[in-house]
Amino acid sequence: MGAEPVTRTGRGRIALVMIDNPPVNSLGAAVRRALDREVAAALDDPNTAAIVIAGKGRMLSGGADIREFGKPPPADAPILPQVIDRIERGTKPVVAAIHGTAAGGALELALGAHYRVAATENTRVGLPEVTLGIVPGAGGTQRLPRTIGVKPALEMMTSGELIASKRALALGIVDALVEGDVVDGAVRFAERLVAEGKGPRRTREREDKLAEARANPNLVAEFRQQIKRSARGQESPGAVVDCVEAALTKTFDEALAFERATFQRLVGSDQAKALRHAFFAEREAARVKDLPEDIPAAPVGRAAVMGCGTMGAGIAICFANADIPVRVLESSPELLDKGLARIRQTYAGMVERKRLSQDEMDKRMALVAGTTAMADIADADFVIEAIFEDMALKKEVFRKLDAACRPAAILATNTSSLDVNEIAAATRRPDRVIGTHFFSPANIMRLVETVRGKATSRETIATSMALAKKLGKVGVLVGVCDSFVGNRMYYAYGRQADFLIEEGALPQQVDKAIQDFGFPMGPFATRDLAGIDVGYRIRQQRAAQRKAQGLPPDPRRYSPIADRIAEMGRYGQKTGQGWYRYEKGARAPVPDPEIEKLIVAVSQEKGIQRRPVTDQEIIERCLYPLVNEGAKILEEGIAQRASDIDVVWLYGYGFPRWRGGPMFWADQIGLAKVYDAMCRLYERDRDWLEPAPLLARLAKSGGKFAEV
Ligand code: T1G
Numbered sequence: 001m002g003a004e005p006v007t008r009t010g011r012g013r014i015a016l017v018m019i020d021n022p023p024v025n026s027l028g029a030a031v032r033r034a035l036d037r038e039v040a041a042a043l044d045d046p047n048t049a050a051i052v053i054a055g056k057g058r059m060l061s062g063g064a065d066i067r068e069f070g071k072p073p074p075a076d077a078p079i080l081p082q083v084i085d086r087i088e089r090g091t092k093p094v095v096a097a098i099h100g101t102a103a104g105g106a107l108e109l110a111l112g113a114h115y116r117v118a119a120t121e122n123t124r125v126g127l128p129e130v131t132l133g134i135v136p137g138a139g140g141t142q143r144l145p146r147t148i149g150v151k152p153a154l155e156m157m158t159s160g161e162l163i164a165s166k167r168a169l170a171l172g173i174v175d176a177l178v179e180g181d182v183v184d185g186a187v188r189f190a191e192r193l194v195a196e197g198k199g200p201r202r203t204r205e206r207e208d209k210l211a212e213a214r215a216n217p218n219l220v221a222e223f224r225q226q227i228k229r230s231a232r233g234q235e236s237p238g239a240v241v242d243c244v245e246a247a248l249t250k251t252f253d254e255a256l257a258f259e260r261a262t263f264q265r266l267v268g269s270d271q272a273k274a275l276r277h278a279f280f281a282e283r284e285a286a287r288v289k290d291l292p293e294d295i296p297a298a299p300v301g302r303a304a305v306m307g308c309g310t311m312g313a314g315i316a317i318c319f320a321n322a323d324i325p326v327r328v329l330e331s332s333p334e335l336l337d338k339g340l341a342r343i344r345q346t347y348a349g350m351v352e353r354k355r356l357s358q359d360e361m362d363k364r365m366a367l368v369a370g371t372t373a374m375a376d377i378a379d380a381d382f383v384i385e386a387i388f389e390d391m392a393l394k395k396e397v398f399r400k401l402d403a404a405c406r407p408a409a410i411l412a413t414n415t416s417s418l419d420v421n422e423i424a425a426a427t428r429r430p431d432r433v434i435g436t437h438f439f440s441p442a443n444i445m446r447l448v449e450t451v452r453g454k455a456t457s458r459e460t461i462a463t464s465m466a467l468a469k470k471l472g473k474v475g476v477l478v479g480v481c482d483s484f485v486g487n488r489m490y491y492a493y494g495r496q497a498d499f500l501i502e503e504g505a506l507p508q509q510v511d512k513a514i515q516d517f518g519f520p521m522g523p524f525a526t527r528d529l530a531g532i533d534v535g536y537r538i539r540q541q542r543a544a545q546r547k548a549q550g551l552p553p554d555p556r557r558y559s560p561i562a563d564r565i566a567e568m569g570r571y572g573q574k575t576g577q578g579w580y581r582y583e584k585g586a587r588a589p590v591p592d593p594e595i596e597k598l599i600v601a602v603s604q605e606k607g608i609q610r611r612p613v614t615d616q617e618i619i620e621r622c623l624y625p626l627v628n629e630g631a632k633i634l635e636e637g638i639a640q641r642a643s644d645i646d647v648v649w650l651y652g653y654g655f656p657r658w659r660g661g662p663m664f665w666a667d668q669i670g671l672a673k674v675y676d677a678m679c680r681l682y683e684r685d686r687d688w689l690e691p692a693p694l695l696a697r698l699a700k701s702g703g704k705f706a707e708v
Pocket of ligand 1: 023024026061062063064065066067080101103104105106108128129132135136137138140280283284
């Protein structure tokens with residue numbers, strides 16, 4: 001924090017009140033106290049005709065200080081609503097100067113000002129509180145609808161989206177855009193107000209924008225139904241609707257009190273704690289424990305992707321989206337053309353859906369080149385191999401890349417499970433070999449598991465982690481083991497789903513229980529989406545590898561159902577049927593009696609007496625072994641911290657964010673309960689279910705994964 005978190009200087013008769021609290025000018029107690037003091041002084045100063053409030057550095061402000069939540073507010077600092085109330089009630093016009101980000105309390109502060117100007121470029125405003133499990137707590141649910149209307153305000157606040165300044169102008173959030181320095185622009189705007197004798201325009205008094213919703217009482221009710229589905233169990237979106245409804249039915253001050261009470265109720269809720277955990281966990285994951293902050297990340301000016309199939313094309317798109325020239329290398333002109341067409345189609349689809357302009361598509365496509373000649377990628381700084389999941393093939397390719405690429409180039413493999421150390425050993429630069437495991441579709445999913453090999457250097461790690469951030473990804477550093485973190489845990493979860501349907505459940509019951517828990521999809525629908533043949537091929541490969549090594553077949557419990565479905569040619573959505581049936585052109589899974597018959601037949605073959613299975617048993621049988629595997633991963637040092645495992649599951653598998661991630665969720669349940677359940681499962685089924693020693697220790701000591 002600067003010496004003074006808020007300063008006041010004079011620009012003629014305009015008082016400039018500047019927030020200076022790096023890195024994001026968060027509105028913590030010291031800032032609120034100083035802001036209140038300086039605004040009061042400016043209002044009292046007879047030489048001041050108007051006030052501009054602005055932020056130093058990168059942005060106006062990232063909002064309230066999230067780290068203060070859950071702690072009693074300091075008595076000697078006003079709460080944000082009090083500061084905003086002083087601004088709004090003031091007798092002199094106040095102009096908020098918005099640049100960079102104005103999020104949450106920052107936008108609420110700006111809405112309490114009488115006018116708002118924003119920098120044209122690189123500016124985003126929004127009320128993302130709902131993503132933290134709360135509602136705007138400083139008047140946002142009352143002032144935003146009064147500024148832009150109820151429907152747009154509901155959409156902004158229940159999505160938590162940040163919008164660019166041009167859209168903010170169109171909606172009416174800001175009164176003017178400023179090309180140059182936003183503070184100068186705001187001062188000029190304030191001077192004009194004074195010259196024109198324009199006084200304060202108090203948002204609390206603006207009722208015109210509420211008229212439409214008042215005339216259409218169904219609007220709020222319909223919106224509440226609409227977001228109930230998308231919220232998937234998260235409470236805060238519905239709470240936002242309640243606060244906006246109060247704007248229509250109560251006086252401003254009564255509704256403000258309702259909003260504050262709602263904020264106070266939610267800020268201490270389990271969902272808000274979990275969402276705050278997720279917010280900080282994502283940022284913590286970028287920190288590598290044994291990597292000093294000063295290890296330089298090498299710039300990545302030119303990239304190359306080896307293989308332009310589904311994954312390779314998706315990865316190439318990530319580079320183009322980040323404005324990094326990328327050359328894709330394929331083994332034949334036909335495959336290259338197919339791969340480039342895949343990239344072009346992806347962008348064309350975005351243009352069609354108005355997610356991207358044609359100009360932007362052309363710009364990004366111009367960054368993508370294709371070749372079949374290895375020599376053409378010799379100048380790349382960072383090369384990602386995304387070819388077939390076969391160790392021999394990968395080692396051969398890495399030998400060639402090692403020979404072709406400049407010595408400083410980093411060679412990364414997109415393998416989802418294979419041993420990065422073995423791949424690195426095929427080169428003369430193992431220190432510059434790393435895993436960058438993207439999740440499919442690579443241009444959509446934000447997670448990248450960055451897999452450090454034994455020989456991977458700290459510079460290579462720093463460069464790869466920085467690249468993930470540059471690509472807009474969430475990079476999580478993991479160690480080498482079979483399937484790293486996400487898929488290794490997913491395997492433990494998927495096995496239990498298979499066994500549950502042998503014992504009495506059906507795919508649709510398991511999927512519904514998992515969806516009701518908050519996942520976007522259950523395991524069976526997910527397999528149909530990914531393609532059953534993918535898992536089938538990997539299982540066949542592993543069985544063949546065991547045989548080739550002279551090992552006996554894997555003795556652990558195994559369900560043949562998935563293999564049989566694959567052998568029926570039912571690969572899932574891509575063939576119109578898999579675990580479910582799909583009507584032509586539709587993606588909604590329809591339970592298929594054929595599959596139920598197959599499942600019952602396997603239960604009989606195995607001599608399993610089918611029985612009713614409860615949803616609670618499904619959750620425990622699928623998710624506790626997932627947590628148990630996470631505990632083993634943590635203990636083996638494959639993940640740096642429990643919260644990293646949470647980040648993998650939040651961004652790679654859609655674990656409900658308002659539950660914080662599997663390890664946070666288990667801590668909330670209590671590890672003794674999870675451990676006892678694992679002991680019972682292990683007692684009955686043995687198999688992979690032996691409780692992890694770390695889980696046992698923490699359960700007995702009353703500890704949490706978060707403390708490891
Ligand atoms: N409070 C505390 N710390 C924050 C913070 C905040 N609001 N925002 C960021 N940080 C920390 C972050 O943890 C990181 O710390 C560093 O600042 C840089 O962040 C009353 C109640 C503003 C768009 O939800 O979206 O207002 O890791 O890496 O990429 O109704 O931060 O360096 O130790 O993300 O440039 C609502 C949250 C709060 C916005 C900047 N506000 N922040 O992104 O930097 S609730 C938000 C962001 C509220 C009111 C309610 C982003 C950013 P460290 P960063 P960035």
